[in-house]
Amino acid sequence: MNWRLEIGDWRLGSIPISNLQLTNLLSTLILIIVCDNFPLLYQDNAGRMKLRRENNQGAGGDIAEPAVHLEDLHKSFAEGRKERVVLDGVTASFERGHFVVLLGKSGSGKSTLLNLISGIETPSAGDVYVAGQAITQLNERRRTLFRRDHIGFVFQFFNLIPTLTVLENVTLPRELAGGARRDVEARAMDLLERVGLADRRDTFPDRLSGGEQQRVAIARALAHDPDLVLADEPTGNLDEDTGERVLGLLLELTQDAGKTLLMATHSPEVAPLADHVYRIHDGHLVQTTQYTNLQSPVHQ
Numbered sequence: 001m002n003w004r005l006e007i008g009d010w011r012l013g014s015i016p017i018s019n020l021q022l023t024n025l026l027s028t029l030i031l032i033i034v035c036d037n038f039p040l041l042y043q044d045n046a047g048r049m050k051l052r053r054e055n056n057q058g059a060g061g062d063i064a065e066p067a068v069h070l071e072d073l074h075k076s077f078a079e080g081r082k083e084r085v086v087l088d089g090v091t092a093s094f095e096r097g098h099f100v101v102l103l104g105k106s107g108s109g110k111s112t113l114l115n116l117i118s119g120i121e122t123p124s125a126g127d128v129y130v131a132g133q134a135i136t137q138l139n140e141r142r143r144t145l146f147r148r149d150h151i152g153f154v155f156q157f158f159n160l161i162p163t164l165t166v167l168e169n170v171t172l173p174r175e176l177a178g179g180a181r182r183d184v185e186a187r188a189m190d191l192l193e194r195v196g197l198a199d200r201r202d203t204f205p206d207r208l209s210g211g212e213q214q215r216v217a218i219a220r221a222l223a224h225d226p227d228l229v230l231a232d233e234p235t236g237n238l239d240e241d242t243g244e245r246v247l248g249l250l251l252e253l254t255q256d257a258g259k260t261l262l263m264a265t266h267s268p269e270v271a272p273l274a275d276h277v278y279r280i281h282d283g284h285l286v287q288t289t290q291y292t293n294l295q296s297p298v299h300q
Contacts, residue, residue: 065132066093067228067260068117070285073126075112086112088283090126094262094276096227099251101271102264103288104280110264113280114230117262118151119143131227148177152221152259154250156233158213160205166192166216167201173224184223191219195249211242218250222257229254231263247273 073090076083086109094100104110115121116128119135127136130150135143147153152173160169170188175181192198195215205213214234221229234250235243251273254261263270271277279288 065096065129067096067098067131068094068262069129070117071127071129073113073116073128074124075109075116075121076124085283087116087123087280087285090283090285092278092285092287094260096131096260097258098275099255099261099273100263101274101277102262102280102285103266103268103271103277104264105266108280109283110266110280111232113285114153114232114262114264117228118153118230119147148173149224150226150228152224152226152229154214154217154221154229154231154234156236158205158210158217158237160213160216160220162205165202165204166197166208169205169216170219170223173220177224179224187225188219188223191222191253192216194253195219209242210238211246214238214246215249218246218253222253222259225257227260229259229261231261233265234263235267236265 070090070092073087074085075087076085078084090113102110102113112121116123117130119128119138123136127134129135130146133146133150135146138146161172164172167185167188170191171184174184174187189198189201192201195218197212197215197219200208200212205216208216214237218234221231229250231250235247238246247270251261253259263274277288278285
């Protein structure tokens with residue numbers, strides 16, 4: 001006999017997992033258990049029944065959780081009649097307040113991994129947890145809201161809105177979240193002061209250099225005070241000297257505020273500055289101390 005109870009976006013069963021006889025579950029039973037202080041059971045993207053790691057505190061709760069936890073993460077894309085595997089069973093945890101570098105050659109899956117962590121993309125199978133919240137179990141709207149409130153993103157190509165001024169670009173995230181305008185502008189101006197662009201507040205992005213645009217993008221990523229900052233090749237579109245200054249600024253602002261920073265890059269020069277370094281190779285993510293040759297196989 002098949003049964004399910006639907007409440008909002010969730011399909012629920014109110015029975016604690018300790019009382020379940022898992023061997024008696026029918027393969028067609030879709031069950032998510034939601035109850036305080038019990039493990040949670042859910043069906044992942046591959047249709048497998050798994051234990052949920054999150055707790056009822058959610059993001060920003062009192063119970064310590066890794067900033068990010070990846071559980072058996074898979075991602076593949078169809079290329080014509082073939083399937084291209086980008087991530088193949090990635091499991092890892094990144095602690096709060098750490099600077100983590102993701103190394104790999106172009107096309108290795110670094111950007112894809114950041115997009116999965118942010119909820120911009122969804123995995124083929126497996127789960128992503130951010131501060132205890134299983135974002136892979138949220139629908140698209142709830143993932144977007146979670147990203148807006150808890151994650152800052154710095155892109156390689158800046159992604160500033162050309163019709164908005166510098167100040168308006170930085171205030172946008174908090175305005176979307178409904179922040180009071182006076183507080184939003186005060187926070188934005190404080191960040192623009194720190195990145196050295198307060199005097200360009202009324203300037204449009206096309207009047208700024210590449211380095212200046214990336215500094216605005218950093219201020220925007222931090223405007224809503226996220227716990228997690230993701231940076232996808234943030235210096236990849238800048239010359240060496242400007243890239244070094246932008247990188248130093250990004251590290252200063254995130255570390256001073258105790259943020260977790262995950263940075264994807266193909267530049268091994270960044271690695272010695274990180275708390276932890278991982279390499280992506282052939283779909284696998286391995287912690288490493290080997291920084292120099294991104295073409296070689298990964299090493300522990």
